[in-house]
Amino acid sequence: MSDFSTFHMSPDVFREQGKAVIEMIARYMETVETYPVMSAVRPGEIRAALPDHAPVTGESFDAILADIAPIIMPGITHWQSPNWFAYFSANTSGPSILGELLSAGLGVQGMLWQTSPACTELETHVLDWLVEMLDLPRHFLSSGRGGGVIQDSASSATLCALLAAREQATSMASNRDGLRGGLIAYASSQAHSSVEKAVKVAGIGSAQLRTIDTDDAFAMDPDNLARTIRRDRDRGLTPFFVSATVGTTSSNAIDPLERIGEICRREKLWLHVDAAMSGTAALCPEFRYIHKGLESADSYCFNPHKWMFTNFDCDCFYVADRAALINSLSLLPEYLRNRATESGAVIDYRDWHVPLGRRFRALKLWFVIRYYGIAGLQYHVRRHVELTRMLVRMIEADGRFVIAAPVPLNLVCFYHKAGDAFTRELMERVNSTGKVYMTHTKLGDRFVMRICVAQSMTEERHVLGAWELIRRTAGEMESP
Amino acid sequence: MSDFSTFHMSPDVFREQGKAVIEMIARYMETVETYPVMSAVRPGEIRAALPDHAPVTGESFDAILADIAPIIMPGITHWQSPNWFAYFSANTSGPSILGELLSAGLGVQGMLWQTSPACTELETHVLDWLVEMLDLPRHFLSSGRGGGVIQDSASSATLCALLAAREQATSMASNRDGLRGGLIAYASSQAHSSVEKAVKVAGIGSAQLRTIDTDDAFAMDPDNLARTIRRDRDRGLTPFFVSATVGTTSSNAIDPLERIGEICRREKLWLHVDAAMSGTAALCPEFRYIHKGLESADSYCFNPHKWMFTNFDCDCFYVADRAALINSLSLLPEYLRNRATESGAVIDYRDWHVPLGRRFRALKLWFVIRYYGIAGLQYHVRRHVELTRMLVRMIEADGRFVIAAPVPLNLVCFYHKAGDAFTRELMERVNSTGKVYMTHTKLGDRFVMRICVAQSMTEERHVLGAWELIRRTAGEMESP
Structure with a gap:
């Protein structure tokens, strides 16, 4: 003891x-x-409530917890509120919180299989489960040449996909010799900013990321992609990587994977598919069309930490051929050598991402899948999509507003006909009530409000309440 | 409700x-x-105990928890055991576990100040506390041009340091135009493998990482560094980055920061200092000599998740000039724009690392510092160093063993005079008892056992027990 x-x-x-x-x-x-959704503190207000110096003598845990309500809570923006409609959701849940708790309590490191075999094997197993649950292409299963790994975020997954693609395209020369220029990556104008971040981090350079035009639905135009690739080849450049999106951040647009995949196969480019929020919808057979064409993808990711009730961080990243990824990131210093690794019979996940250390994140994902069951998870996806469709009907029935983009799943972008300034002012007034929180984007040059219906606890009355608040506030602004 | x-x-x-x-x-x-420290399962054993398919119907949480003992625990290697002497420690603690729990429960995202101001401001504040607690150079404080941020690991911190250095060296041309070659990075032969990983990720290429010789104490030889830089300049190359280590992973060697810093200032190279485990020792004034010369560093990191009772992940990364880092990683897509960011009055930590989303990790660090107090943390550092010195005396008193490297703090490398094969066999026999767990490294070409005394609960009796087991096992091997 x-x-x-x-x-x-x-x-x-x-x-x-x-x-x-x-x-x-x-x-x-x-x-x-009951909390205002968006924190109303001013910059510096939280820090001003904290002592200038760390305590020399330890304090009681009662004293520490007593500071949460007065000092921390005013500075919390409530992502777990059922009135959260901003950005994408970042849902947690009881089983997930308890999985995170147990992971912290066990305090193991999963850098190598050897350093806690259960951490690695549960992760591989649950990620294989998810291939079946989402009906993903079987080449992502660990039983073949592919496999899945938990990353902290889709940003990191995109970076790893890009690195694997870079090494494949240069036959490992960039890892050894460094980049020499000429590599070109492609993503639509609506792709997440993490693609540009990854291109910068990897030394490709943002000028080598081609922005592909989108169609009226803000989805990537494959003809434009094909033409741009051809033009780059004609210039002697080396196209190597395409990032397609299933459910863009701005408007939930779904890039046409089948046609993009054909182009990538023909041109021998790495195809990465980012389905950060929307991938979860594929739990339901009726929404699996979003992944049509995914069999051409070399890598794929979606985030259970968005719409699958698993608290951040938990991005599931799959590769069709794990060798490319591992070749790009593997190193084996003497102090990490061990018989299990050398036998080749195990997975060492430290070679699948940038960090070396890693938490036992599979626990919370395992807890969530088992507690909800596939049926429970499907129920919530369907409910959110239904609530979104109800909201769409209400917006359409109100002649003052226009829906700005197709609504395939659970995100609505819309604007007031009075224009950008009015719409922005409307959103800010609504948010300032603290009753709801929504954010904006620009589509084309237009300022639009976004409502993402994906928070675990959001019910019909919350969506109705949000819409009523928007309607009433718009009315007050129209006739002050 | x-x-x-x-x-x-x-x-x-x-x-x-x-x-x-x-x-x-x-x-x-x-x-x-009471558990065997190292899991004894064979590859595939944990997976074999798990069902092939995810459940369609949800299960009770009782049923889920009931699987932890029979299915998960046999595959756990116990990093929290007081008999853990392997790698570096990855300590957790009561206040830290509860901080992680509360963070999961609140489920907020700290990507922007705006998305939960308390998450950003508490982090900035506690990282400023730590500058004072470790007596780090004041240019790392957020009140000037520098500042600190929590990264998941020292690997990610090293990558970010390298990226900031790369952008500074190329006047942002690599972010925009991509790398053109010629950049050269430097680290000692004893530096952590994450330096090479970062150099690969960033597109510099491992051939552009110069391995600097070390002295008899396995610390970087500054003369060799200066000569190597000069030779590279003579060849028309562009030296830009040096990573120095305070407490190498293999043997806890401490690179001479003062002399390395002089060279970096003279040559205008970015100096990153990696003090992953050993930085914590600077809580105690008597160990602050390890940071002598740190005022020349452009960036620095240490891991409270190693030796400061804060569960993984929690790496504290500091930069002297935050502009270089932010310039390298910042992007502002429309859907993340907000008035607080545009006012310039706030920190948006998503520009300080690769991922966009981020947990409220400052909570657990705040809890740990307050619960232990500076005096409580110092007590444990001193106790570990004392126990290590006791172990050193015992090894030295036993004529069969040789200590292989200086022992500045809490890590002992040693070998049996009978040679590499004997020492390896000895370590494996000792580990296979399940009573303790230690790992190895190579120093020069010699195979040495490593004992790191840093686990929170390790007491004198555990160190005595480990040594007795090693002695007895060696005796059995000597006269079978």
């Missing part, structure tokens, strides 16, 4: 304080709707 | 199951010493 004297928190104090934190979170779940 | 029907875990079930998980962790803390 360990000695828990001398500053450590004893197991008994942990029991007591653990229950207090569990109770705090349970109360938060019960009351989250 | 939200409706918690339909598959979600209700707050009341969360209360009940949360207590069960807290109890499970408390019991784990009480019994961790």
